[in-house]
Amino acid sequence: MMKTYQIAASILSSDLAHLGDQLDLLETAGVDWIHVDVMDGMFVPNITFGPLIVDACRKSSPLPIDVHLMIEKPERYIDQFAVAGANSISVHIEGNPNTYRTIQAIKQHDCKAGIVLNPSTSIHALDSILYDADYVLVMSVNPGYAGQSFIASSVKKIAALKELMSNINCDVPIQVDGGINKDNIKMVKDSGASIFVAASAIFNHPEGVRSGVQALQEALI
Ligand code: DX5
């Protein structure tokens, strides 16, 4: 049966000293995407990864690599992340006045282009750009850190975005990122999302990565 959802594991909470082993575990557990959270200490307070880690993931795993750019002026780094091996790259609409051009730059590399909305950004910020996106990422926490609590109003926001899309005949997959766990993932799916990013629920599961992924998969059925 065709899967109607995808799980993207954010390596933000992985054991980076053993990244290759962690990626193997994700693959055998049935994760669909590797999600790489890129933070610059400016757009968000935290600093994390650059293209080098994408290159390392590319060399260690056949899974698609999804790069989430939480950086100022993301257009400066599209080429580097694409060349390093990204399969999809998402950019925030906040503070990015040239989103259309940035999306085109992503697509020129044969990467999927995603647009990200922070929790406080209205879905109507997407009105003029929705047709050009390959997916929309709805943040369900304020970006910057793993391990935060899911913002409950995200469910209504996703449902409203789904309705907006259906009204204009534009069916773009919705990805959700932040505080996703086995207890809320089904509700988020039912609201209209189909791609689920998770860090803590996978890497901090008391019985290990495989159990973390399995718990999410089972909750989705
Ligand atoms: C937050 C990142 C998320 C984060 C999710 O800014 O974009 O991808 O890793 O972590 P959890 O699943 O722990 O909320």
Ligand code: ZN
């Ligand atoms: Zn992310």
